[in-house]
Amino acid sequence: MSDFLSAMPPLCWVGLACVIVAIIGGGLEILGVKVPVISSRPRQALLAALGVVLILTCILGGRGGCAQIAGNWQVRTIDGKDQKDANGNWSGTVFTFSQDEGKCDGVGTPYGFSFHLSGNVFSGSGSGTWGTCDSDVSWTGMVDHDQKTMRIKTHFKKSCFPDQDLILVRQ
Numbered sequence: 001m002s003d004f005l006s007a008m009p010p011l012c013w014v015g016l017a018c019v020i021v022a023i024i025g026g027g028l029e030i031l032g033v034k035v036p037v038i039s040s041r042p043r044q045a046l047l048a049a050l051g052v053v054l055i056l057t058c059i060l061g062g063r064g065g066c067a068q069i070a071g072n073w074q075v076r077t078i079d080g081k082d083q084k085d086a087n088g089n090w091s092g093t094v095f096t097f098s099q100d101e102g103k104c105d106g107v108g109t110p111y112g113f114s115f116h117l118s119g120n121v122f123s124g125s126g127s128g129t130w131g132t133c134d135s136d137v138s139w140t141g142m143v144d145h146d147q148k149t150m151r152i153k154t155h156f157k158k159s160c161f162p163d164q165d166l167i168l169v170r171q
Helices: 002-006 010-024 040-060
Strands: 027-029 033-034 069-076 094-098 105-109 113-118 121-131 133-143 149-156 164-170
Touching: 010 027, 010 040, 113 133
Parallel strands: none
Antiparallel strands: 027 033, 069 094, 069 164, 094 105, 105 113, 113 121, 121 133, 133 149, 149 164
């Protein structure tokens, strides 16, 4: 979860702060900035609405609909461990994403899974054989705002492998 939070662009954090301040009603200090008490309910509602708009703008991307992730991505860490030390089934794997310019859908190999991006939020699915295991797998994750790091959580429908958190870096 902390990987997903660290991937959030500043716009998301500002939106989240607006919502929190609106809920609490002000009268607090955030990162050295004092927020006065907001006694007007309409102002609280407007602040919350602004926060939601900022968060949605952040999540849905503001740059043409989705992140562009075409190219090669190397698995860097598996469940927080360097891929060289993790002994995971993804160790040393390079994913190649094919995506038409401006399109939010595409295909990733070597496992031939399909994916969809909504802003920077990633989801996908596929099926295949991993070692001796035939299983469907689903993927969720987020592409960092600089589009150089991708964080993916895997979920195998059969219990061949545990769910894993992967961090990929653009090659």
